[in-house]
Amino acid sequence: MTQTAIPYLFLRGGTSRGPYFKRADLPEDQSALSEVLMAAVGAGHPLNIDGIGGGNAVTTKVAMLSPSQRDDCDVDYFFAQVAVEKREVDYRPTCGNILVGVGPAAIEMGIVAAQDGETLVRIHAVNTGAIVAARIQTPAGKVNYAGDVAIAGVPGTAAPISLGFMETVGSVTGALLPTGQVIDMIDGIAVTCMDVAMPIMIARAEDFGLTGYETRDELDANTAFFDRIEPIRLKAGQLMGLGDVASSVTPKLTLLAKPRHGGTISARYFMPWSCHPSMAVTGAQCLAACTIVPGTVADGLAQGADADAGPLTIGIEHPSGTFDVVVDFAREGKDVSFHSAGVVRTARLLARGDVFVPQSR
Template structure:
C-alpha cells in the first residue's frame, strides 16, 4: 500500500488571497480527519509552511471546499477553512470573500455548474455563515475566462471580473447586525462598534489607540504593545458579541478606521486578527460598509450620511476597495456588491501521508 495518497485540487488566486480548492467528496467526511489532511497539505505549524503548499502567510494559507448544494435554488455549497500558519489549527468559523471569488469559476470548470454563453450566474451557499452569495462569472462561448481588463488593488495586472452579491449578510455569525444591541460600546475606556455583516468585526477609531490609521501593516506588526492591546479589545468585544471563545478563534476581526486620505469614504486597517491585512478582506469590507450606513456607529460618524444606493470607497494599505450597497426586496438589510478577480494557477494532486486517514492518527 502506498504511504502517500493523492487528493485532486486546484490552486487558485481569489481576490487578494490564494489557496487550494477541493471538491468536498475528495476529502474525508469526518471533521478531524479532514483537518489533519488540510494541515498536512498546507504544511501548517511552520513559519514557512515548508512541508506543504501553503504560502507562509494568512492570506496564502486558505482553503476552499466546494460541493453540489441540496438547497433549493442554490448551485454549490462553499466551506472556507483558514489554516493557521504557525499553529496546526484549522478555523472554519469565518467566511472569506476573496477566496469566494474563485468558487464560481472553480465550480463551473469542475462541472458542478453548467456554463451559459456570456455570463454564468452561480448561487453559492456559504456553509460557515449560512448566507447566500451570488457570483457572476464571465463565460463567453460557455468557457470560463480569466484574462480581462479589471484591476483590483493588491493584485498586479488585470483579469476578468467576478461580480459578487452578498445577500442577507447581516448577522452572519451572531444573528444580529448589531450583536450588542447598541451601535457603540465602551471597552476599557475605548469606544467601539460591534457589527456583524458577512463578518463579525469590532471597529475602533485609530486615534483612540494613538494611531493615525494610515500606518503600514509592517508598522502595526512591529508594535507588540499595540498588538497586545488590540487583541485584548478584540477578545472583550467577542464576549459582548456572544463569541466567548474569541481568544481561540479568528473572529471577531478588529478594524481601525480613520477619515479618508485619498478621496474615499473611510480609511481602514483590517487585522486577521493577529497581523494587519495588506489590503482588505471582502467580508470585512461588507461589514465596514454596512456599518458606515448604520446610524450611530463610529463608521457612520466618520462617513456621514449615504442614502441607498450608495457606493463607498474603503481605503486600505494597497489602495481602495469599492462596495455598493442597495436595498434588496428579500432582505431587511442592504445587499452588498463588490467586484473581484480570480485566476486558476495550478491543477493536479496534493500528496499527504496515508497514515493521516487512520482513525487513531494524532491530531
C-alpha cells in the same frame, strides 16, 4: 513514506489564494479533515515549508465545494482558515476573497455547467449561511480569466467577476449589532461590534495612539498594539455571543480613520493577529455598513455616507488602494435596513493536479 493524493485546483480569489477541493474527496470527520488540511497547507511553520501555503493568513485558506443542498443555490462553499504558525483550523468564518474563485472553480470541477457568454453561479456560503450570486465570463462555455479589471493588491488585470451578497446581516451572530449597542466601552476604548457578512470589532485608530494610515509592516511590528487590543477582542467576542474566541479568527479587528484619497473611510483590517495586506470582501461589507449606521465609531470619520437610501458606493481605503462596495439600503432615522451589497473582483486559476499528504493524516 506512502502518501495520499487529493485532486485540487489552486486559484487566486481576489487578494487571497489557496487550494479548492471537492468536499467529497476529503474526510467527513472534522478532526480528520483538519489534519488533512494542515498537512496540505503546511501549518505549523512560518513559511509553510512542508505544504502549499504561502506563510501568510491570506495564503493559507481552503475552499471545499459540493453541489448545493439548497434548491435556490448551485454550489455549497465550505471555508477553512488554516493557521500559519500554529496547527489550527478555524471553520467559523467565511472568506469573501476566496469566494471570488468559487464560481470559476465550480465550473472547472464540473459542479456547475457553463453557459455560452456568461454563467450565473448561485453560491451558499455554508459557514455563515450567506447567499451570493456570482457572474462569470464563460465565452464558448469556458471560464475566461483574461480581462482589463484591476483590483488593489493584485498586479495586472483580469476578467471581472461580479458578486451580489444577500442575507448577510447577522451572518454568524444573528444580529446587526450583536451586543445590542451601537458603541460598547471595553477597557476604556469605544468599539462598534457589528455582524454583516463577518463579525468585526471596529475601533478608531486614534484611540490606540495610531494615525490609521500606517503600513501593514509597521502595524505588524507594533507588538504593543496587539498586546493592547487582543484582550479587548476577547471581551468583544464574549459580548457578541461568540464565546471564547482566543483560538478563533472571529471577531476580526478594524481600525478606522478619515479618508485621505477620496474614499469614504480609511481602514486597517486585521485577521486578527496580523494586518491584511489589502481588504477582505466580507470585512468591506461590514465596514460599509458601519459608515451608514448612525452613532457608530465611524461617525465623524466617514465622508459622504449620509444618504437615506442606496445604492451607494462606499470607498474603503486600505494599505494597497481602495475597495468599493455598492450597498443597497434604506434608512429611517436611526433604523437601517440592508438589502444587498455588490462588489467586482477577479480570480485566476494558477494550477491543477494532486496535493499529497502523508497517509497517517
